[in-house]
Amino acid sequence: MSTFPERLLEGYQSFMTGRYTAERQRYRDLAEAGQEPHTLVIACCDSRAAPETIFDCGPGELFVVRNVANLVPPYAPDSNYHATSAALEFAVQSLKIRQIVVMGHGRCGGIKAALDPNAAPLSPGDFIGQWMGLLKPAAQQIQDSQLMTGGERQVALERISIRNSLANLRSFPCVKILEDKGKMALHGAWFDISTGELWVMDPKSGDFFRPEPGLA
Incomplete structure (x- = not known):
């Protein structure tokens, strides 16, 4: 045993x-x-990028959803199983969270798989392949670029995936309605595992920058 x-x-x-x-x-x-977390963080399940550690938060502060490559699927009210959507629904509707952060990170294995057109399924179910299909259009465009190195393609898709997840968040009525009323704020962030640098996304331009202490 x-x-x-x-x-x-x-x-x-x-x-x-x-x-x-x-x-x-x-x-x-x-x-x-009961819990009253102030922020929902949608992050990757990579063991090197734990939001509670990165943001130095204590118990009850963050409501964290982790999946491969920190993806948010589009709103799809059907009979399938939707773990990330269910967690989002609970965070917004039950816990009344009004701050959502989608946090990607460097050297993401899911993003690497999405960029490899010859990647073989890890199992007959090919769960990772199907999940990363959410980024297939963007991944194909980056794969076709001959002006970027492999590392540049990786970082580009890691950050594009954050913007894609934010767009998908807005396909959920419970999020879109609150944001339009000014009662919900969506944020993007990217964490560099090798240096510890945190980059945040400008909500208007979509560009990523390093915030100065006290000015984030």
Whole structure:
């Protein structure tokens, strides 16, 4: 019989004697009153780009949705299973979150797969291939560019995917209506794993820039 991962048990013990002890009352308050996170972050499931760590947030501050390549699918009210859409619906309609951040990152494996026309499915279901099909039009345009290096193509699609997800967010009535009323704000961000740099998207131009401390 397999045993629970020892590294996780060690981490839990460290958590209980460290952070939990220091924030015991906060956890109790969250348990009693429920959660009231201030921001929904849609991020990649890459283990190197955890939003809670990057933004140094404590328990109850962020409502985080993570999937391959931080994609948001378009609004599709059908009988299929929609995990990201369900989480978005809960965040906006139930938790009343009014700040949404789509955060991509450098060296994203999902984006790399989307740019490789010869990538073989990892399984008969080809779940990653189908999921990354959301970016197929953009990926094909970038693949055809002979003026960019492989690294430039990667970063370009990582950032284009953020803008694409923001556009898809606006296809959800619950988001679009609130944004049009000035009650919802959508943001884009890109994190460079190798340097720790955070780039945020200008909402008007779509360009990414590094915010100065205190001016973000």
